[in-house]
Structures are given as structure tokens and as C-alpha cells.
Amino acid sequence: MSIRVENLTHIYNKGLAYETKAVDDVSFTVADGEFIGIIGHTGSGKSTLIQHLNGILKPESGSIFIGDAEITAKKIKMNEIRKRVGLVFQYPEYQLFEETVSKDIAFGPKNLGLSEEEIDERVREAMQMVGLDFATYAGRSPFELSGGQKRRVAIAGVIAMRPEVLILDEPTAGLDPKSHEDILNMVKSIRHRAGGIVILVSHNMGDVAEMADRVFVMDGGKLARVGTPAEVFADEAFLKRIGLGVPPAARMANDLAARGLASGRVILNIDEMTDFLADTLSGARESKS
């Protein structure tokens, strides 16, 4: 399974005074098994772009291939695509509509025509993966949950479909630190098990640096940069100019470098930061004697 996007353009409210070119001539490919992080300021077109990948939005022009299937072709069966490409929306709380949590999560698998047992098994597994205790939450109304709990229900509903391509639009916004970490670990474990493609849209630069094989940077509807985390996060000035930033470790390393204490390498996480500082600060002392 791979993804190929060619010259994709999306225009909202075409022809009206306030028409917006939300995605502007974007092309890329994603290889089987790749983990892509997408960053970009609010309104840069991230959500619009990824909603094309499972056919929710239709482009103004351009084409998208999921594996061999051109999903932008006229006669494509959208159900087939949605089975393979799972999308967790940015505001998943609005995706909830059933009267209980377990029914809500079962909704997708039911549409796949699975047996009752299979559905039940998937619901339990998905709830476990997102850290919702079955006994406590299965029978509760999804509308009577805290913000973070609703988000987990929505994520569980998508992973219960076991999609080959999993797309998450800011899935950890509003989650407490532990749940945040749990969701990231869950994403990692799904990927490990299924080996599919994962696309993560996030404002958390540290998460993207840690998880992604490649980072896509969106700016004003365009794909402004593509590269490994080390390549993309090496340019803090550029990222700041477009409303973004770098992971905390990189921010601090750059600050120290500007004041004379330079590492001479790209520091992306706390491990690298610790090594650099421990070496520099104790090394100086040792080299004296």
C-alpha cells in the first residue's frame, strides 16, 4: 500500500467573494509502512488535505492514488476506500452520535458486516488500546464524558476498523500528559503490528520529531518543505516565520548556541540534550587535568 498525490488543489466556496484556496497544487508520495508527520500553522490546509485521502472532500483538481486505486476517479466505490483509510477528525467529539460508547465504537465494524463476536472483540480491543475501561465506559453515553474521554472514544471507533492507512488529525489535543503518551504509544504499536501507513497531523513539534520518518510542512495551502525531522527542525528561523517552532530540546539548544554554547549538531530530544550538556559541562573540567 502506498499513497500518491498529484497536483491536488482544493477551493472552498468557489466563485464566492470569500473563496479560499485551502490546498494549492500539492504533490507527494508516501511509501508503504512510512510514518508521516504534518505540521503547519492553523489554516495552512492540513485538515483539508488529509480529508481528501479518504474521499470525504473532493478536490478542485489533481488526483490521489491509494495503492492502485485512483480515489479521485469518477466511479470509485467510496466504501472500499474508507475501509482502508481510517481518519480521526480534528474535533472527533462531533463524530460521536450513538447512545452508548460501545455502540459508537461498534458503528464502523458493523458496517463492515462483521459477526457480532468479531465486533465485540474489536470494540473491547480498541477500548483497551485507548485506555477506556470496558466495564466503566461501555454503557455510558458518549455525550456525558469529559473532553479527553470523548476523544478516546472517537479514536477507538476508527482503530476498530483496522485501517491500512491511519490518519490522525491532532489526536492528542486536550489529552492529559499520560493519555497523550498512551495514544502515541498506541499509534506506534498499531504501526508495529500492522505495518501500515500512519499520517499524524500535530502542533506538537516534539511528537512529530520523535515519531515521523518524514515531516511535511504546510504553509498557506502549499507543501513548503519535506524532509526528515533532523532536516526540517534544523531551520528554526524558517519554522518560526510560518507560525511554528521546534521541539523544546531544540529550542533550548538553539538558545544556548546563540549565547556561545553550541553543540554543532541538531538536537531534537531530551536524550540528545542530556548527552550534549553532560559531555560539555563535565568534559571541560576533565580535560583540564
Add this chain to the structure above:
Amino acid sequence: MNFVKDDKMIRIEDLVFEYGWDEEEAAAPVNAVDHVSLEVERGSFTAVIGRNGSGKSTLAKNINALLLPASGRVIVDGFDTLDDAALWEIRQRVGMVFQNPDNQLVSAVVEDDVAFGPENLGVAPDEIRERIRFSLTAVDMYAHRKMAPHLLSGGQKQRVAIAGVIAMKPEIIIFDEPTAMLDPEGRAEVMGIIERLHEENITVVLITHFMEETLNSDRIVIMDRGRIAMEGTPAEIFSRTAEIEALDLKLPFAVELTARLKERGIDIPAGLITERALSEHLLTLWKGNETSDLCPSE
């Protein structure tokens, strides 16, 4: 009932709140807020953290009388939320800003959105114009007053939402995860405004999942299962690392880095909880090393 004004802006006394629950369910209802007592100083900045479902938003909604106590009391600037006659006074004093910038703005033009609240309070047109000016200026959005909100970035929308609250001249503003949906620049903008409001003696309550955003607060309150689990200054709170982790929270970056550097034998004093403070110290250490390198006689 009107109490004497004092230095406590909010007094929460043994507050219990439970949402209605399903009669058929065997399990007893869990109190969303469970015997909480808390006093908030006039003009202070209180950060509230805690895991999902711990009762933060429920507590906040009890402060502006969106929700009312099952037992206990909430007194806002002397007014009891259970007193029907006080509702107006309380709503005027407490403004709220929520997570999602997209569904807080209701009008087609920025300045209309800001005028919406004061209009509902029956403020005179001249006064409204003045309020639009100062509140949009306060969030650096006056130049955008004629724009349509949907053309703004997330951070800008959130600033307009804050202006709408400022225009009501509240004494307390409760921010319920105001930066959760924002990009790094938007987050920095909103945090800058929160700190400025605090400097101008607005009483600020900030609910957040970002530990970094609590570091300039006067006090952190940690909620757990409807109760207050910990309370203290940021430096106190983040020195209790084992407890923080047991509550499913995280240490701020500088605190985590300090712990790791100490393990590697680097000498760092307690209490450097911000990146800036830690950087200063590291630079001093490094310069000390450099000078001693240059002067071997030392």
C-alpha cells in the same frame, strides 16, 4: 446575600457536584467534584491541572454558576452562586474562554463579536465602541476589527474570543484549555495575553494540560477524581516529582532535564523550573569551566 468584600475573589467551600446518572446502573454515581474547598486571591493567577475527567471543567462551570452545587457553596466576590438574585452579578464578574476557537465566535465581523456580550448586558452604544477599542487593543487585534473571523488564524480567533470576554469587564477570567487547538505561535500569543491580564490584576484561572503554561502562575491546583490532590507554587509542585508522575502528569522540560543532568553529575540547584532559568545556570557553569580552562593556575 452579599458578603463583605475581601482579598478572596473566589471561595469554594466543600463543593460537591454530581451530574445526573442512569437510575438502572448499579454503580453509585461518582461526584465530578467531590468536597473541594479552595480560595482564590483577588488578582492571582491559578493554574488547574489534572487528568482527563478529574473535574476541572466542572469546577470551572461551578464558579460562573453555569452549574450549581449539590452541596457546599461557591462565593464569587461576595456573591453566592445559589442565590438567584446574584446570578447577574456573578455572570458579569466571571468570563470564560474555551478550547475550540471555531465555535466561540458567532458574528460575521470581529468587532460585532466583541460587542455581542456588552450589548447583552445593555451597555450603551458609545460605551460599547470604547469597549471594542480597548479590548481588541488589549489582544492586539484592533487592526483586524472589520475582518471576518473565519479568515483569522486559530490564535487570532482565540484572541478575539478573549477580547469578547474582556469587553464584559470581568474581574475573573477562566480559561479552559485555551491553547489546546493552537499552533506554537498561537499558543505563545494567547499565553502572552493571559500573563498581561494577570499583570493588570484580573484574577486568572487557567485550566491546561501543558505543564509549561503553569510555570508563571502563583499557584497550581491539581485535581484528581473530583478532589484536590496537590496545591502549591510551581516550584513546590514540580519538586514533588514522584507524586506528579503518580497523578499521570508530566514534568516541565527544564525540570526533567535537570533531573537527568544531576544523574550525570552536573550540579544544578533546586527550583530552576523554566527553560530560561536553567539556561542561565548552564551558561554560568560553562563559562566557569571555560575560565578555569584558560587559567590553569586556579
